[in-house]
Every structure is written in C-alpha cells, then in structure tokens.
Amino acid sequence: MSREDLFEQAWGEREQPMSNTIEVLVSRLRRKLREAGSAVTIEAVKGLGYRLR
Amino acid sequence: MKLTWRHAQVFFPLLGGGLSALVLLALGSLAYAVFTQRVQADVDEQLLTLAEAMASVIEFEGLDQLQAATLQEGIRLHQHTFHLAHHLALVLRQGRILVRTADVPETLGEAEVLRWLPPEGQPATVETKEGTEYRVLAVSVGQGSERATLLVLRPLLPLRRVERLQAEVLVGFGFAATLLVTLALALASRRALAPVSDIAATARRISGENLALRVPRVSGAAELTQLAEVINELLATLERSFAAQRQLAADAAHELKTPVAVIVAAAQEALGEARSPAVRQSLQAILEAASGLAQGIEDLVLLARAGAAPAERQPVALEEVLVEALMSVEPLARQRQVRIHLAELEDCELAAERTGLCRAFANLLRNAVQYSPEGSEVEVTASVGEETVTVEVADRGPGIPEAERERVFQRFVRLAPARHAYPQGSGLGLAIVREVVQAHGGQVSIHGR
Numbered sequence: 272m273s274r275e276d277l278f279e280q281a282w283g284e285r286e287q288p289m290s291n292t293i294e295v296l297v298s299r300l301r302r303k304l305r306e307a308g309s310a311v312t313i314e315a316v317k318g319l320g321y322r323l324r
Numbered sequence: 325m326k327l328t329w330r331h332a333q334v335f336f337p338l339l340g341g342g343l344s345a346l347v348l349l350a351l352g353s354l355a356y357a358v359f360t361q362r363v364q365a366d367v368d369e370q371l372l373t374l375a376e377a378m379a380s381v382i383e384f385e386g387l388d389q390l391q392a393a394t395l396q397e398g399i400r401l402h403q404h405t406f407h408l409a410h411h412l413a414l415v416l417r418q419g420r421i422l423v424r425t426a427d428v429p430e431t432l433g434e435a436e437v438l439r440w441l442p443p444e445g446q447p448a449t450v451e452t453k454e455g456t457e458y459r460v461l462a463v464s465v466g467q468g469s470e471r472a473t474l475l476v477l478r479p480l481l482p483l484r485r486v487e488r489l490q491a492e493v494l495v496g497f498g499f500a501a502t503l504l505v506t507l508a509l510a511l512a513s514r515r516a517l518a519p520v521s522d523i524a525a526t527a528r529r530i531s532g533e534n535l536a537l538r539v540p541r542v543s544g545a546a547e548l549t550q551l552a553e554v555i556n557e558l559l560a561t562l563e564r565s566f567a568a569q570r571q572l573a574a575d576a577a578h579e580l581k582t583p584v585a586v587i588v589a590a591a592q593e594a595l596g597e598a599r600s601p602a603v604r605q606s607l608q609a610i611l612e613a614a615s616g617l618a619q620g621i622e623d624l625v626l627l628a629r630a631g632a633a634p635a636e637r638q639p640v641a642l643e644e645v646l647v648e649a650l651m652s653v654e655p656l657a658r659q660r661q662v663r664i665h666l667a668e669l670e671d672c673e674l675a676a677e678r679t680g681l682c683r684a685f686a687n688l689l690r691n692a693v694q695y696s697p698e699g700s701e702v703e704v705t706a707s708v709g710e711e712t713v714t715v716e717v718a719d720r721g722p723g724i725p726e727a728e729r730e731r732v733f734q735r736f737v738r739l740a741p742a743r744h745a746y747p748q749g750s751g752l753g754l755a756i757v758r759e760v761v762q763a764h765g766g767q768v769s770i771h772g773r
Contacts, residue, residue, distance in 0.1 A: 288654060289654055289658045289661075289662065289664060290650045290651075290663065290665070291664070291665050292647055292650050292654075292666070295647060295668065296647060299643060302671075
C-alpha cells in the first residue's frame with residue numbers, strides 16, 4: 272500500500288503529508304504487534320509505501 | 325524561613341525575657357538589700373545586748389580582778405541565755421589590752437585594735453590585717469582612772485557566707501525564670517503564629533485558576549482565625565466575580581458564534597458565484613477575517629471553560645495526542661511548506677483532559693509552523709521522566725526576545741512582528757497552552773537555541 276493511499280484512507284487527503292505522522296504511527300503499530308507476539312510484520316517499501324507480511 | 329528579630333515569634337519572647345530579667349533583677353536587689361539590712365540590725369542588737377550584760381559582769385568583778393576565764397564564761401553564759409551567735413570580747417585600758425577571751429586571735433594586738441577602734445556605742449564593721457571581718461561594738465566600763473573599754477566582736481564570715489549563698493540563689497532563680505519565660509513565650513507565640521505560614525502558603529497557591537482553594541481553618545490566636553475567615557470571604561467573593569466574568573465571556577462567545585458562522589458560509593457561497601476579480605478579492609478577505617474571528621471565538625470559549633471547573637481527566641496516550649495535534653496543523657504546514665518531524669517516543673499514558681491537551685499541542689505547533697521559514701523543519705521531541713513528560717517543539721523561526729518570553733503567554737498579547745504577519749490572530753493561542761498545561765500541573769517556557 273502506498274503512503275498516499277494510506278493517507279487518503281485515513282484522513283481523506285491525497286497530498287504528500289508534511290509530517291512524519293505515518294512513520295510514527297507505523298512504528299507504533301509495529302511495536303504493538305511485536306508486543307502482542309504477532310507473526311505479522313509491516314515492511315517499508317522504499318519510495319512506495321508499506322507491505323504487510 | 326529565616327527568622328530575624330523583626331518576626332513576632334522572636335521579638336516577643338526576647339521582649340518578655342528581657343522584661344522579666346529586669347523585673348527580677350530589681351526585685352532580687354531589693355530583697356537582698358532588705359535582707360542584709362535586717363541582718364545587720366539583728367547583729368547590732370545582739371552586740372548591744374551582750375555588751376551591756378558583759379559590762380555589768382565586769383563592774384561586778386572589778387577590773388583589777390578580771391580574768392580571761394571570767395570574761396569567757398560571761399560570754400558563754402549570755403550567748404546561751406539569749407541564743408546569740410559566737411562572739412569574742414576584749415578589754416582595753418589606756419591603749420593596752422587588759423584581758424581577752426581565748427578565741428581572740430593572737431595577731432589582734434593593741435596597734436591593730438587602735439587602728440580601727442570605733443567610737444563608743446556605735447557598732448562598726450572592721451577588717452583586720454589578715455582580712456577577717458568583724459562587727460564591733462565598744463562600750464566604756466569602770467569609773468575615773470579605772471575606766472576601760474570593752475570591745476565585743478562578732479566574726480562576720482558565717483554571715484557573709486549566707487549572704488553570698490542568698491545572692492547566688494537569687495541570681496540562679498532569676499536566670500532560670502528568665503529562661504523559662506523566654507522559652508514559654510517562644511513556644512506560645514510560635515504556636516499562635518503557626519497559622520500565618522499556613523495561610524501564606526495557601527494564599528500563594530491561589531491564582532485565577534484555583535480560586536476554589538480556601539485558607540485552612542486555623543486553631544491559633546483568635547485574631548488569626550478571624551483573619552482566615554476574612555480571607556476566605558474575600559476569596560469567595562473573588563471566585564464569584566471570576567465565575568461571572570467567565571460566564572460573560574462564554575455567553576458572548578456563544579452569541580457571536582452563529583453570526584460569524586453565517587458570515588463564513590455566506591462568503592464561501594458568494595465566492596463560488598463571484599466572477600469579478602475585485603469582488604473575489606474582497607470576499608477572500610472577508611472569508612479570512614471571519615475565519616480568524618471564528619478561531620478567536622473558539623479560543624475564548626476554551627479559555628473560559630479551562631478556568632472554570634477542572635475538566636475530567638482520562639488516561640490519554642501521549643503519542644495519540646501529539647499525532648492528532650500534528651494532523652490538525654497539516655494544512656498550514658503544507659501551505660507554508662514546513663515539515664514537521666515527530667521523534668519516536670516511548671509509550672506514555674497521561675491522566676489528562678484530551679481535548680484541551682490536543683489543543684495546547686496544536687497551538688504550539690501552529691505557532692512554530694507559522695513563524696518557520698518556508699521549507700524548514702519543526703522538530704517535536706518528547707522525553708518521559710519518572711513523574712513528568714517534557715515535550716519540546718523546536719522551530720527555525722526568528723525566536724522570541726528573552727524579555728518577551730513570559731509575556732507572550734498572557735492573553736491577547738501579540739508581538740509586533742506577529743501582528744504584522746498574521747493580523748487575524750487572536751493572541752490567545754499561547755495563553756491557552758499555558759492555561760491547559762498549568763491545569764495539568766505542568767509548566768511551559770520558551771528557550772532560545
């Protein structure tokens with residue numbers, strides 16, 4: 272999923288965000304997954320977005 | 325608190341102690357003087373009694389037959405009869421000692437006696453070469469050429485001892501009493517004045533935001549209880565008037581909200597229809613001004629509410645609040661091409677009023693973005709301590725002069741450059757930040773890089 276898609280889904284805006292909100296939220300999500308012992312990981316795809324695995 | 329003599333709890337004990345020392349000194353001296361005088365009168369009376377009795381003994385025995393033993397026996401008998409203290413006697417004729425009792429010291433010779441011989445019938449205190457003190461009375465005995473002088477002596481050493489002891493006791497008691505009075509007064513005044521520091525501590529904590537605080541019910545001096553009541557009445561009055569003022573602000577803001585919203589909506593609608601560039605420009609100006617006004621009204625409502633009852637607190641994740649604040653300034657950041665970077669932070673939950681806290685962070689961020697040069701970055705870092713959380717918003721803007729760093733948190737204060745750059749700003753943004761942060765028991769301040 273691309274960063275733009277993510278942003279649009281979450282906040283209804285298409286433009287590139289001016290803050291690192293997504294990174295912060297993703298790292299938070301990663302931490303929560305790790306703490307919960309989940310096998311699912313979120314990978315960053317350079318220049319594109321994120322991928323669930 | 326450092327105590328000086330200007331403090332009542334130091335001054336009054338010292339005054340009391342000093343006064344009681346003076347009074348005791350005066351009374352003690354008087355008692356001592358009266359005592360010594362009375363004792364001397366007693367001593368003289370005894371001397372006289374003994375001298376008269378001995379004179380008649382000598383008359384009876386005749387001067388020529390007078391033996392030291394007779395003199396001694398006479399003294400012994402009379403001392404016993406009249407309950408007198410220890411006395412010595414000697415008889416002096418034509419400058420020579422005729423007879424003397426055995427306990428008159430050998431060193432007490434004619435020359436010595438003649439040196440201090442008092443006039444007849446007048447008791448006097450004398451001191452011998454060895455430093456022994458006597459009270460002495462001289463009376464004449466016999467007739468004509470048989471005339472002689474009888475000297476009765478009373479050693480004063482035992483009396484001096486008693487006098488000394490008395491002086492020591494008086495001084496000792498005086499000291500003890502003074503100390504006791506000072507101590508008692510110190511304790512009492514400390515107790516009586518203790519509520520003052522309580523009252524002061526409470527009064528210091530009272531500000532416009534927590535007027536509900538009351539000075540504690542004190543159990544000290546009645547004057548202080550009264551003072552505490554008066555202060556509490558004053559606080560109640562203040563609280564009521566503050567509440568009324570707040571209500572006024574809230575009501576006014578509420579009344580203004582609708583018309584401003586109407587202006588904004590109408591301007592937007594007109595902007596959609598308008599074609600002429602001049603009209604569009606005017607409408608744009610109206611829209612901007614009205615939006616600023618709406619923002620100001622909202623701030624006013626928030627401020628009025630913040631001061632009222634403390635809002636209910638709930639567990640709030642710090643990161644969530646920061647992200648929410650970040651999102652709310654996103655449009656402005658895009659417009660000004662300012663990037664905001666939120667540093668990764670530990671999980672942290674606060675007991676907070678979510679909306680207020682969000683607004684405070686958003687205001688801080690908005691301020692940072694507004695005054696950042698285009699294309700620069702605003703950095704947000706948070707460090708979680710044991711009891712506190714420190715959130716720092718750092719921008720690359722021109723900064724705020726040190727002298728103004730406290731003032732900008734006051735309501736409606738706007739610095740000249742800000743008024744110029746953002747004429748619609750209300751001057752309430754940072755006031756809200758401080759209001760909210762203080763309501764959460766925190767502090768907010770500005771530092772240069």
